[in-house]
Amino acid sequence: MARAVDVPALVEQARAGRPRAVARLISLVEDAHPALREVMAALAPHTGNAHVIGITGSPGVGKSTSTSALVKALRARDLRIGVLAVDPSSPFSGGALLGDRVRMQDHALDPGVYIRSMASRGHLGGLSWATPQALRVLDAAGCDVVLVETVGVGQSEVEIAAMADTTLVLLAPGMGDGIQAAKAGILEVGDVFVVNKADRDGADATVRDIRHMISLGESRSPGDWRPPVVKTVASREEGMDELMASLDKHQAWLGETGHLRERRLRRAADEIESIALVQLRERMGDLRHGRGLDELAAQVVDGHQDPYAAADSLVAAVTSDVDHVQ
Amino acid sequence: MARAVDVPALVEQARAGRPRAVARLISLVEDAHPALREVMAALAPHTGNAHVIGITGSPGVGKSTSTSALVKALRARDLRIGVLAVDPSSPFSGGALLGDRVRMQDHALDPGVYIRSMASRGHLGGLSWATPQALRVLDAAGCDVVLVETVGVGQSEVEIAAMADTTLVLLAPGMGDGIQAAKAGILEVGDVFVVNKADRDGADATVRDIRHMISLGESRSPGDWRPPVVKTVASREEGMDELMASLDKHQAWLGETGHLRERRLRRAADEIESIALVQLRERMGDLRHGRGLDELAAQVVDGHQDPYAAADSLVAAVTSDVDHVQ
The missing domain is CATH 3.40.50.300 (P-loop containing nucleotide triphosphate hydrolases)
Structure with missing residues (x-):
């Protein structure tokens, strides 16, 4: 179990200019701590x-x-x-x-x-x-x-x-x-x-x-x-x-000129996209562990399926998985 | 419109050892031609x-x-x-x-x-x-x-x-x-x-x-x-x-030792995974064109959402999209 983090208190302290709270928040980011999503949600209104x-x-x-x-x-x-x-x-x-x-x-x-x-x-x-x-x-x-x-x-x-x-x-x-x-x-x-x-x-x-x-x-x-x-x-x-x-x-x-907003929109879009890709990649990794991908690979090696048809099945599995994970 | 391709004929000719048919099939692969899936499906039983x-x-x-x-x-x-x-x-x-x-x-x-x-x-x-x-x-x-x-x-x-x-x-x-x-x-x-x-x-x-x-x-x-x-x-x-x-x-x-099959299974799994990732990435690109991502980016820039929540929405959009595209 990861150590429990009082995110609202940390954010409040960071906003009050306490360097330790800032340091701790950045460490949570770097470590991809389980509280990362809560941290990001709490920071959003202040950015x-x-x-x-x-x-x-x-x-x-x-x-x-x-x-x-x-x-x-x-x-x-x-x-x-x-x-x-x-x-x-x-x-x-x-x-x-x-x-x-x-x-x-x-x-x-x-x-x-x-x-x-x-x-x-x-x-x-x-x-x-x-x-x-x-x-x-x-x-x-x-x-x-x-x-x-x-x-x-x-x-x-x-x-x-x-x-x-x-x-x-x-x-x-x-x-x-x-x-x-x-x-x-x-x-x-x-x-x-x-x-x-x-x-x-x-x-x-x-x-x-x-x-x-x-x-x-x-x-x-x-x-x-x-x-x-x-x-x-x-x-x-x-x-x-x-x-x-x-x-x-x-x-x-x-x-x-409005370029500031344009740059920031593009930056946010890049960030969202890269987080989404990491999430999808992780789900694929889970499937690999779960042997779902192994079965598809065997179908391909044995010539029963081509890799595109197998990839369709993988995408379908990833996406149905997404519906279950909140 | 891409030029129509008679895939069964090409595959038959390639299997008969006709270099031009082999060359054409590899070009279809390299160009990611619309007929690529049909080509791969036709080749699968012979690999x-x-x-x-x-x-x-x-x-x-x-x-x-x-x-x-x-x-x-x-x-x-x-x-x-x-x-x-x-x-x-x-x-x-x-x-x-x-x-x-x-x-x-x-x-x-x-x-x-x-x-x-x-x-x-x-x-x-x-x-x-x-x-x-x-x-x-x-x-x-x-x-x-x-x-x-x-x-x-x-x-x-x-x-x-x-x-x-x-x-x-x-x-x-x-x-x-x-x-x-x-x-x-x-x-x-x-x-x-x-x-x-x-x-x-x-x-x-x-x-x-x-x-x-x-x-x-x-x-x-x-x-x-x-x-x-x-x-x-x-x-x-x-x-x-x-x-x-x-x-x-x-x-x-x-x-x-069974290593041949093991290596080929791993190779097929890698291949399936990379095709699936390309597909998911392309769908994200479509969403970017379709301005769905732009709206999410604006939410993030304006502090109404954090990038993780936005990424969740993006993943959901990508996956529901997948259900509609065959």
Whole structure:
């Protein structure tokens, strides 16, 4: 038996800004705890307020330094901030502060900042599964802005962009990032581009490269968003005003044009769909255990049925099963 | 409208050994043609005879040369042979002979050999989708042995092993293959290991490495299969007798121990399950088009429902839909 959870009390505490309650709720999400559905139902009425900013970039461009500088700038406006650091290569996660991220320790004692690292390879798989639900927890807990930071590897930047209201793509001079950007398709997902470490040689060339590639990719109508390219030196908090102005501008554009709601509808549809698929897959797994699938497989191996007819039977079994499970 | 297909006539012609009919049936599979179900139903009674041999290995180990030498050795026994060359990196496929594979042209005019290249990145995605059904076509067309060749990249060797009765892993001296093998997990999937290009320096060391790693991985019971390691020089057809003997031995072992049926049952179960998932996914896609999902997404964005409750509704809609679609 799983430990009983007083969900209403936890949600109330989280909304009152108690970090432990927030941590516990995110853990329930990550563990796919039996109380997960109750948690999600209790959070639902309180969601939709947080602006979600995705932050991605190759290793070494200064993601956590930039995230820290952004947290500081946002805190200067007295906003409540959540930070989710998602590591697509790590099997580890937890409520611990990111001890290896020195800059983030500036905010460790700030009650207006909640920081959490998450592994993406949970037993239910993928960045896309637990992260949107952790976002919901932070949103319902009253965060005004949630920063989701992930290393730009494989599909992770595309996944993060699908979850964010605003996607910030970080680059650094002299890393061949221009080409990397084009390859990885981050040009399509970036709403704001940041050339960090702009005190290094080649910063202006990198800015030009990105601007050029943005213009190449353009088939924009008037009123479309044109991603700005901002130079920063996050370690010295240089360029943060311009970056904040770009983020504000994008947020305003999203609201005025109806794109905010459009993005969120698409995000919710993706989330619903992936939960539904997991449920159907689990039911199939149950059937496999229950040997129903074994009998169908034997029919196919013996040539009495073809795999499509067998799949029809499987779908029928899954769906009739659904009617019995509440 | 899709072009009408006379499925019974096609199947009859394929069973009579007409290459064009075989090619057309595999194309119907690859294109997910509306007649696909009828094709699969018509093939089902004629399947289960072909022994499926998967052939995998890193680029440069001599896969197509080895496949060609194997085809020659099998043809000497007057067996009918099918060859599926699956390229997991290529978006192209077709009925054309593999023009770039010089050795395979030895068999281009042999009516007892059917050769087909397949792309794995079809619009329905993955090695795992179309390949098992192409195997069914070749099986029903009377092939005694089907060789499925794929480059060992990513998950492809694991996927191929899941489809094969016997999996042959090719290596070559001096490519650090021992370590590669351990990393990629091909030690677990290989039933027979072949060190090809065995006239090169280091062949014996490679054989020793593989044998050593096999013995390390062993927690075998008496009667379990112990993968042999065979040396060949496929370009000169050296070592083919020993390789054929190993393949015969494995086939005999599979039959005697009941593992053949076990593997085929598991393969059929995987196939049924993946077809069922594709069907359910398609129905969800239809709902997305039909705006049913959009309404659920709006409920979630507005905080009136949580994503789990919405997913329940989606699952219910998908399953009731299933009852109406035959």
